[in-house]
Amino acid sequence: MSITREEVAHLARLSRLALSADELDRFAGQLDVIIAAVARVQEVAADGIPPTTHAVPVTNVFREDIIVPPLGAGVVLDQAPAAEQGRFRVPRILAED
Amino acid sequence: MDSELTRMTAAGIAALVAAGEVSAVEVAAAHLDRIEAVDERVHAFLHVAADSALRAARAIDDRRAAGQPLGPLAGVPLALKDVFTTTDMPTTCGSRILEGWRPPYDATVTGRLRRAGIVILGKANMDEFAMGSSTENSAFGPSRNPWDLSRVPGGSSGGSSAAVAAFEAPLAIGTDTGGSIRQPGAVTGIVGVKPTYGGSSRYGVVAFASSLDTPGPLARTVLDAALLHEAMSGHDPCDSTSVDAPVPPVVAAARQADVSGLRIGVVTELNGEGYQPGVITRFTEAVELLESMGAKVTEVSCPHFGYALPAYYLIAPSECSSNLARFDAMRYGLRVGDDGTRSAEEVMSLTRAAGFGAEVKRRIILGTYALSSGYYDAYYGKAQQVRTLITRDFEKAFEQVDVLVSPATPTTAFPIGERADDPMAMYLADLCTIPSNLAGNAAISVPCGLAPEDGLPVGLQVMAPVLADDRMYRVAAAVEAALGQRRGHPLLDEANGLGEARPGQEGRR
Amino acid sequence: MTETITAVPYDEAIARYEPLIGLETHVELGTITKMFCGCPAAFGAEPNAAVCPVCLGLPGSLPVTNRSAIEYTIRIGLALNCSIASWCRFARKNYFYPDMPKDYQISQYDEPLCTDGWLDIVVDGIDFRVGIERVHMEEDTGKSLHVGGATGRIHGADYSLVDYNRSGIPLVEVVTKPVPGTGTLAPVVARAYVTELREVLRALGVSDVRMEEGSLRCDVNTSLAPRGASQWGTRTETKNVNSLRSVERAVRSEIERQAAVLDAGGRVIQETRHFHEESGLTTSGRSKEEAQDYRYFPEPDLVPVAPAAEWVEQLRATLPELPSARRARLQAEWGLSDLDMTALGNAGALDLVADTVTAGATPADARKWWLGELSRHANESGTELAALAVTPAQVARIAAIVASGALNDTLARQVLEGVLAGQGSPDEIVAARGLAVVSDDATLLAAIDAAIAAHQDVAAKIRNGKAAAAGALVGAVMKATRGQADAARVRELILERLGQAYPLRDP
């Protein structure tokens, strides 16, 4: 067993997914198989091989510090699930830390 | 006339429109009629924008009437994968969580299509957030393969491939993260292209895996694909990973269609066990054909390609777990459970649980796992190292040969439902296509016949070095021409999913 | 959250424990546009008016790095004696929060742009070299307004309203190494460091460094170890420290609290604490049931930043004279003692005096006006010196008029009042009020004779040799001439008139 149901539950909380008990059961089994399969990368990735994060290596891409007209509050709030006083209305936030 | 218009190539349509022999409005109307007639069965589209398509077509006709110059694809209709933002159409990515979302901005590709005078018919179905190989992961139901409606059209750009193969549009745009253009192209008997990473802009493409996602064309001919490739590509200052270099001369290469003297490598590792016999048969024939046309064929080993699939299923989920975090019910899209008592955290979790499908959830969890402290080095870090090994395999191979070839997929189109509950089996569909996503080089899938055992299309994959996209067009166009000549009619004339096969009839080109 | 521990008085705490402090300072850069998009970075727009697909994290949007933000950061690094990385990347810091549009923050993790520098400060005549661990870039979040419950507090709110105008504004985080050996001075050193850092940033012109507006924010790390212990204690991180005074108070308060915890045989918990401006105390942040796991990974949407050596040197050439060097130069030029310099600094008058000198005043005059009359005004009106409605050039002009003899100090103060009241330039006020020193002896003598006649008793005392009594007559004459007389000359004439004409003035 490379991943437990409890670990899946923890990962689901971390990724804000309110999974059902049924989903937890199913995903735990499937992820166990998948993780065993993907762990094969450890067979060949020896120390000293540099990681590739960008397929095509480019550096120093910048934009000049020049204003581009913003969208405007009306446009962006139009798609909001809830808005009030020109702001996005969101459920109560508990202090994060 | 209408049915003939929908069977034409994009190049052919553009020529007629430019010559004034047919109006862009007639072309658009013919395709909208076709969609009306068959899309209930094919389900290639999530949204059909008849009004805006006709408006765009009328604008082309006006421009022509005013004597203004038209682009090489002006007036040609297109199906746009629903992962590109569009200001005048919803953008859902095949997900409930974005149902009804109206982006306030156009993707760079969307804007380029509009400026090229291409008429966007609507938004094509896809696996949710481009995660899948069959469109079965679309929250709005699967698309169907025009060769056999009980089979998948591939994925994730399966709505795009189905639309083109069902003559609902001569052109489509998809995105290819692990094969999501080439694989659906292959299993529906059309051309699918993954350009060099960074060759086409990702701005306005709802991200799945940022370091892999590559927009590209789907078409019924190699030349059409090349024309669309040129129209949609080029440097974009809004995408930091966009390559600031001229678009490779793909249209010229497609017209050249000549492989004499070209060195072609057959990848040892993308063959053999696990491949459908009919796929190997057609692939081998295609290689022999290339040799007969003057190409120098050798076998080339890419020893780390066997590790591409596991590396991909670490890198793509990791990036997706982060990219999809923003769907949190706060600013746009679905919001579930906001009853005034629940916290933001609870509403986020309920919304994401309700709004995402199973495959998306699985990959988010897998990616969260791979990036977690304590696991990062063993999984994500190692996968990035494998990426280096695969890139080196390509570099070594391209020292010996000009292009590499392989089957585009291990099997032909599989039946809807067959792999739905078996993620690992589904992942195998991208076995041949993933290496080029990890290395960022260009690759194309071009039809190379039908598998004898099931009569379904097989794709030949041609892989070219980074920014040498033109090379693969030369090869694909040569194969297409030679096979077309041998067959005497377009391959798609034999597609009978809609009961419209035209066996023996001289194909119109 | 109630904490029952009674703090240990500061001196007792310091007698038993050695403090170790560290500071993380967030600075909002003063670029024209945001870090990764072209939205204006300025304050004051209507809510959500300065947002675009990128800083709102809309699906499909992509960041592109602001060149100025990189240049500002490199210049900060150079000014803090840091090494500039030849290659570094942005990373994603993943966590969910409603005011963070992408639910990850683009930051720098293990590859900061600037590393390993220092900033020298002086406290009570003692030099401290504060090591700089790193200077890195990140983006700011939106701002939440909490509705319901206790006013404006996140706890107990019914819901919140989010404005994303601030989302994506470039932030630089300056992280110090732990600063040992501060002893009882720890709180003051912390304050002096932030003060000096603020001066450096101001001199660089990279930020408006206003703590009240949040363009400069501090997190203060504090730990205690029993004196003579070989290991450092567990540190806490105090957030929400938004003024220089609070930096000092927060360190002091944490030292007192941690000493009490340790005295009681307890263990300091590694945690985030919040500083409360009103009480000067810190309270524990909500203890999370799960430790944060930010799942950092290299930002795939951005390419690496690889500043070429030539670029870095070009930027180095743009560095202005830094505050410590400038202070040393001015002190030498003005011939001031360390104490005088400190007084100028504490009063926030250094730049004003320097500018006044540049405008032509002597250093002595400039100091006299700013530390005297103008400081008094600032105190009375409860504003800062720099906020007074008078410019260094105007002060220099007033000093020049006095030096020319056309005004005396009394009249000059009237002119200054006029300037502060917005009545015009010094010259306009002099002209409008007809202010001028009365130096005509005949006019003065008439006023003096009138004063003597009105105050016979005082005059008698002076005639009897009590020269000190002359002050009352001088006052009467000054009053009669509406202050326009030269007081010294009046005194001289009074004494002369009353037979006490010996030289009172220096020849």
Ligand SMILES: [Zn+2]
């Ligand atoms: Zn913006």
